[in-house]
Amino acid sequence: MTPAATAQPQAILAFNQLAEGYDELFTKSSIGRAQRDAVWNVLTKTFHPGDYILELNCGTGEDALFLARNSISILACDASEQMIRVAKERLRIEAPNAPVEFFQQPTERIRDLHFAKQFNGAFSNFSGLNCIADLRQTAEDLATLIPPGAPLLVCLSTRFCVSEVIWFLLQGKPRKAFRRWSGRTTAKVGEFVVEVYYPTIGQLRSSFSPTFSLRSFTGIGIAVPPSYVEPWMRRYPKLLSALTAIDKVLSTRRGFRILGDHMLIRFERVNV
Numbered sequence: 001m002t003p004a005a006t007a008q009p010q011a012i013l014a015f016n017q018l019a020e021g022y023d024e025l026f027t028k029s030s031i032g033r034a035q036r037d038a039v040w041n042v043l044t045k046t047f048h049p050g051d052y053i054l055e056l057n058c059g060t061g062e063d064a065l066f067l068a069r070n071s072i073s074i075l076a077c078d079a080s081e082q083m084i085r086v087a088k089e090r091l092r093i094e095a096p097n098a099p100v101e102f103f104q105q106p107t108e109r110i111r112d113l114h115f116a117k118q119f120n121g122a123f124s125n126f127s128g129l130n131c132i133a134d135l136r137q138t139a140e141d142l143a144t145l146i147p148p149g150a151p152l153l154v155c156l157s158t159r160f161c162v163s164e165v166i167w168f169l170l171q172g173k174p175r176k177a178f179r180r181w182s183g184r185t186t187a188k189v190g191e192f193v194v195e196v197y198y199p200t201i202g203q204l205r206s207s208f209s210p211t212f213s214l215r216s217f218t219g220i221g222i223a224v225p226p227s228y229v230e231p232w233m234r235r236y237p238k239l240l241s242a243l244t245a246i247d248k249v250l251s252t253r254r255g256f257r258i259l260g261d262h263m264l265i266r267f268e269r270v271n272v
């Protein structure tokens with residue numbers, strides 16, 4: 001069996017195809033930057049210099065390289081061979097001595113990895129976990145890899161994204177506007193069809209229980225819209241700055257924090 005055999009094959013093919021242009025399309029976009037900065041703000045409060053962190057679905061390695069710049073060591077995994085290839089190339093060019101190792105491994109088989117050192121926590125950014133149907137298994141596997149007391153930070157696409165609803169309704173596309181609401185949809189990426197799951201905060205709490213306890217969560221991209229709005233938003237940089245400032249206020253507010261593009265959840269591994 002190849003390492004990627006248990007992940008959705010169509011998703012892996014889709015991300016392989018996206019890998020080369022991913023940084024231009026998302027990482028370097030002004031919206032992607034604004035949303036990621038909000039995640040990094042929490043990331044640096046959660047993990048500390050000297051920590052050794054497991055990253056799931058790392059993509060092209062933007063967060064792993066950031067953590068390394070903060071003196072944190074990382075084993076960063078992704079199911080997509082091409083994402084890992086781009087990440088390794090970035091490491092070679094941008095920070096050859098950084099304490100980062102990139103490894104092609106689907107999250108569904110994370111348990112099979114054998115690690116020399118105990119992790120101090122784990123992290124998953126920007127919706128890699130929305131590609132996984134059963135997060136209970138992921139939680140069980142992670143519980144074997146990180147010790148009681150350690151943090152697990154996960155950032156997933158939400159089920160109810162207000163700016164997405166407004167954006168697509170204004171364009172007369174109600175199906176797209178409400179596509180997340182059933183909790184499951186298919187996304188067409190190039191010629192590939194990817195299953196995407198949108199668990200609610202309650203479902204996530206339950207999937208990660210009892211080995212992980214939900215400690216806190218924040219909204220990411222509440223006023224800042226999803227990244228596909230980038231071509232329009234680029235014309236209004238001052239508006240994006242204003243929306244970013246609004247997000248700083250709304251991100252922890254009850255009632256608002258589940259209505260963004262993403263939610264960032266901090267779990268803690270607990271003794272059971």
Ligand SMILES: C[S@@+](CC[C@H](N)C(=O)[O-])C[C@H]1O[C@@H](n2cnc3c(N)ncnc32)[C@H](O)[C@@H]1O
Pocket residue numbers: 007008011012015016056057058059060061062063077078079080083105106107108124125126127128129131132
């Ligand atoms: C939207 S990208 C996010 C990448 C990166 N975390 C970031 O913040 O830019 C989602 C990533 O999840 C990866 N992915 C999707 N399904 C996966 C799976 N079952 N196991 C591991 N990685 C997966 C994809 O290859 C892709 O790199």
